[in-house]
Amino acid sequence: MAISQEYESELTTYKAETYWQIVFKRLKKHKLAIISLVLLIIIILACLIGPFFVKYHYNDMSNYDPDNPFVGEYKPPSKYHLFGTDELGRDTLSRILYGGRISLFVGFASVFSAIIIGVFVGAISGYYGGILDTLLMRFTDIMFSIPVMPLLVVLATIIPGGGVWKIILVITIFGWMTDARLVRGVYLSLKEQEFTEAARAIGASNSRIIWKHLLPNSMAPIIVSSTLGVGGNIIYEASLSYLGFGIMPPTPSWGNMLQNAQSAMFNAPWLIWFPGIAIFITVLAFNFLGDGLRDALDPRLKL
């Protein structure tokens, strides 16, 4: 018996890694995800602090100068305006960076609020089951069956103002259902686990079990879904703004810059390229990162 006890303690004296260290180690093996992560950090940092370093404010108009062919309206990229200028002579680089703040903020904030609603609905539904589950899930189904884009347009029109918050609200209203279903599924399986029963046996309340025991165990799919969701919501914002129902000029966003650019698509193609590339790279990076996280956070990853 003494031997087996020694053996037992031997096994556990090494310093084990925490869950997140294991996850990050697995994520590192996923090349595309790591490249995406680095790219996203660069993009986010550029949007956050970039506007302080560029020469022009996003609304400054570069005046026509007979001696300098590179300043003024519709100027192609040059050393004066790295990404060129638009129809009012505004610096595209500055607008991309500032618009990035708006687009990324909309992406993150709408995912965040959708997740909160989705986790709440899904957790209640999955944990309690029964009639509550049926009601909540049928409501979710109804929300799912509404064609989103036309209604987004209607909602964006009837809610007054052209602000960022309106877009976040509209995207949230139609964005929480996937999360609700996802979380419900996870809760359905977790509530049958023995540690849930153990928590009930010691006298933990339902709300304590739902938030303290089950939520931390459902973080993996929630994180993956959120990461993919940020990309998707940036596309939503861009589509809405492109259709003219999103962020209103003069505030730039990647979506309304595209809309703005289409009238001069052939004369000033750089006005399409840069916001288009910004959206493309950001969304792609979020998708790759989400894929990588899905593998790294695999539930079969046993602790």
Place this chain on the structure above:
Amino acid sequence: MSEPLVSVKNLKKYFPIHGGVLGGVIAHVKAVDDVSFDIYEGETLGLVGESGSGKTTIGKTILMLYPPTSGDINFQGTLINKLKGEELRRLRRNFQIIFQDPYGSLNPRMPISEIIGEPLVVHNIYKTRKEILDRVVEVMELVGLRPEYINRYPHEFSGGQRQRIGIARAIILNPKFVVCDEPVSALDVSIQSQVINLLNDLQEKLNLTYLFIAHDMAVIRHMSDRIVVLYLGRVMEIAVNDELFDSPLHPYTQALLSSVPIPDPEIKKERAVLQGDIPSPINPPSGCVFHTRCPVAMPVCRELIPEQREIKKDHFVSCHAVK
């Protein structure tokens, strides 16, 4: 003996089976059917039976982890099956459970300080975090875990240590009654004896009353004061430990005991081998549930459910053939 600590009367637990087009209830699994027994303070009541005989269901239903279909569970004069929500939650500090699976029963995202200390938090025993941690360390030492492991997560422990964590969680509130649901059957044989000795020590130190569930006859014999033999959700025989092993009266108990191997190749013994499998609890046999496999079955066994009769003092048998 005095008043029982826990008294189970005519306990039934049926699990509904849903099916059909409308998802209605089409049948029931009769996991526990009309079970009665008493547990006295300070004793260990062993609960033994094949898999599927309803051992675990009884253990969990007594603690109201499953609501009983009918019957009463009397804990120190309180019918706990009549309690609702908050009242039941508060009473839970008096009766605890040690689970079979030391892997599934610990939340993988909680350090063991939180796992062991959670009952104290839930029942508002202490005001400060310091007091809680002091008590956690005290209990960890009591169950043989080194206090420096306090911030580790369950996956960093071996099966035996995890079971000690589960035991620590169950005893930290100083409960009166603990259901041990096959606490050693998932462990290596070398660790089993350690955990069994730990459970015995704790019983002595903390004056615990155990309902000890197992399918291993050797473990049951070592642990129990009295033993309940289950078959298909019904009680076959209840007797004091030695009496049950020395003179089993019920034909099922006799078959069960003769299946225990004797570690001596010289001894040849007559084995009463049962024919067939345990019948389905969805559609159990009529009359005595054991009559389909019973070597001494009589016509009456098919018709009438045998009553639980006290044949000798503290020796109860449910069988028509036993006089």
